[in-house]
Amino acid sequence: MSEKTCAACDYALDDTAIQVTIGGRVVEVCCEECAEKLREADAKARA
Template identity: 75%
Template sequence: MSETTCAACDYPLDGNAIEVTIGGRIVEVCCKECAQKLGEAEARK
């Protein structure tokens, strides 16, 4: 079984992962701060 990690910081995810849609894809992050970072990075494109 492979371990899933945060799309923003590579921290191991647990049952509290947050799903965020970035570029039409759903990714999982560990916290609201990482979700915000990915959203800001997408907005700069």
């Protein structure tokens, strides 16, 4: 079984993972801070 990791920082995910839609894909992150980092990076890439 493969372990899921945060899309932003590679931290191991547990039951508290947050799902974020980035570029039309749903990814999981470990915390709201990582979610915000991905949202900001996506917004810059689209600008």
